[in-house]
Amino acid sequence: MSAFAAAMPTAMGGAAMHEEATDAQLVTRAKEGDAAAFSSLILRHQRIVYNLAFRFMRNATQAEDMAQEAFLKAFRLLEGFRGDSSFSTWLYRVTCSVCLTELDRRKRRGEVDLQPIHDRAETIRSSHADADEAELIRRCVTKLPEKYAQVLTLYYLQEIPYEDLAKIMGAPQGTLKTWMHRARNCLREIVEKELGEGRRHA
Amino acid sequence: MLDKDLDTRMEQALRDEPLRPVPAGLFMRIQRHVRLLAMAQQERQAFRARATLAVACALALILAAGIQLWRTAPLDWAGRRFPGAWGYVDYLRLDWTNTNAGVTLALVAVMASIACAILVALAVPAIAARGRKS
Numbered sequence: 001m002s003a004f005a006a007a008m009p010t011a012m013g014g015a016a017m018h019e020e021a022t023d024a025q026l027v028t029r030a031k032e033g034d035a036a037a038f039s040s041l042i043l044r045h046q047r048i049v050y051n052l053a054f055r056f057m058r059n060a061t062q063a064e065d066m067a068q069e070a071f072l073k074a075f076r077l078l079e080g081f082r083g084d085s086s087f088s089t090w091l092y093r094v095t096c097s098v099c100l101t102e103l104d105r106r107k108r109r110g111e112v113d114l115q116p117i118h119d120r121a122e123t124i125r126s127s128h129a130d131a132d133e134a135e136l137i138r139r140c141v142t143k144l145p146e147k148y149a150q151v152l153t154l155y156y157l158q159e160i161p162y163e164d165l166a167k168i169m170g171a172p173q174g175t176l177k178t179w180m181h182r183a184r185n186c187l188r189e190i191v192e193k194e195l196g197e198g199r200r201h202a
Numbered sequence: 203m204l205d206k207d208l209d210t211r212m213e214q215a216l217r218d219e220p221l222r223p224v225p226a227g228l229f230m231r232i233q234r235h236v237r238l239l240a241m242a243q244q245e246r247q248a249f250r251a252r253a254t255l256a257v258a259c260a261l262a263l264i265l266a267a268g269i270q271l272w273r274t275a276p277l278d279w280a281g282r283r284f285p286g287a288w289g290y291v292d293y294l295r296l297d298w299t300n301t302n303a304g305v306t307l308a309l310v311a312v313m314a315s316i317a318c319a320i321l322v323a324l325a326v327p328a329i330a331a332r333g334r335k336s
Binding site for chain 2: 035
């Protein structure tokens with residue numbers, strides 16, 4: 001058993017020791033085989049990664065799976081991470097890639113997303129028209145073309161500044177602003193269509 | 203007006219979505235999978251190292267055998283020791299690539315070396331594991 005794998009069960013305690021280290025320092029230590037360093041990175045970023053995944057998948061269970069996949073993919077690709085961008089930027093990019101690949105796979109297979117009963121019940125309980133509409137708008141984001149969905153989700157998740165967003169998306173800031181504008185227009189069209197259909201069925 | 207109202211509502215819906223708490227047990231589940239991944243990567247690297255070593259040994263063996271054959275000319279030696287051997291040696295020497303026997307000999311040598319290399323690569327971890335247990 002490798003030293004890294006053997007150390008993993010106790011990494012939670014070790015992770016606490018790395019609280020003051022920066023992401024770059026933790027990545028360097030993780031590349032050298034420090035299990036606690038990678039655990040610290042997971043602890044530090046798991047909430048944002050999970051929420052980012054949720055905003056794409058709109059389902060708690062699927063978001064957990066995608067968050068797990070994102071961290072596993074990050075672990076596999078860690079050796080190739082050169083530090084050109086911050087670790088969080090790179091991790092968000094990996095998370096987006098994992099979620100969008102999964103959504104694309106489901107679209108190609110024609111999988112229909114059956115809203116789980118507990119989610120439906122939550123919507124009914126909140127049952128306030130505004131809450132329903134807000135959730136509908138958020139779901140419509142996942143129907144946007146890939147890069148528009150990505151840019152809107154990342155922007156509103158933590159109000160990431162355009163400069164950092166440009167690094168995540170790998171595009172100049174000017175292009176990013178154009179994408180944001182087009183994404184909003186595209187989203188409005190989808191929301192108008194959904195709201196129109198909703199009123200027809202009501 | 204309606205458009206602006208919808209824009210405002212869209213902006214509000216996206217901006218006001220709260221951050222959800224992390225589900226219980228997510229961290230431990232991720233850790234467990236990362237641990238398995240680390241073990242698999244370790245095994246893959248170890249196998250690659252063993253296979254490379256085995257192939258290198260096999261090639262070294264072939265090279266050594268080739269040099270020895272070239273130096274000692276065992277066919278000539280066999281021709282002197284065994285009746286009828288000279289005739290067979292001449293048959294092989296005519297143009298060994300065109301004779302079935304020559305090609306067969308060469309193919310057998312190559313396949314035997316590859317088989318040995320694979321067996322060594324597969325056997326070494328089993329022997330090492332047995333050694334660790336004892």
